[in-house]
Amino acid sequence: MTKADLVEQIAFKTGIDRAIVQTTVETFMKSVKNSLEKGENVYLRGFGSFIIKTRAAKTGRNISKNTPVQIPAHNIPAFKPAKVFTENVKAKVKVK
Numbered sequence: 001m002t003k004a005d006l007v008e009q010i011a012f013k014t015g016i017d018r019a020i021v022q023t024t025v026e027t028f029m030k031s032v033k034n035s036l037e038k039g040e041n042v043y044l045r046g047f048g049s050f051i052i053k054t055r056a057a058k059t060g061r062n063i064s065k066n067t068p069v070q071i072p073a074h075n076i077p078a079f080k081p082a083k084v085f086t087e088n089v090k091a092k093v094k095v096k
Contacts, residue, residue: 036077048081
């Protein structure tokens with residue numbers, strides 16, 4: 001599902017104009033991004049959490065030159081689904 005599909009589905013189910021739904025979805029995504037950029041996690045009960053994970057420093061390898069490269073510690077955004085969400089996906093989606 002793409003963002004456009006999500007907007008279409010919400011607009012259809014709620015009867016709200018697509019342009020308003022589009023603005024709402026984009027504002028939601030921007031708010032999550034801004035919170036994470038400030039170092040704040042976002043918790044949505046029953047859905048999951050948008051969190052910041054810290055990756056430790058490590059040594060990588062430049063494969064074209066076959067030389068070691070030091071990769072510094074850094075933060076990345078991550079999503080951790082709620083337990084209920086995870087259980088529903090396990091129960092409803094068949095393993096391929």
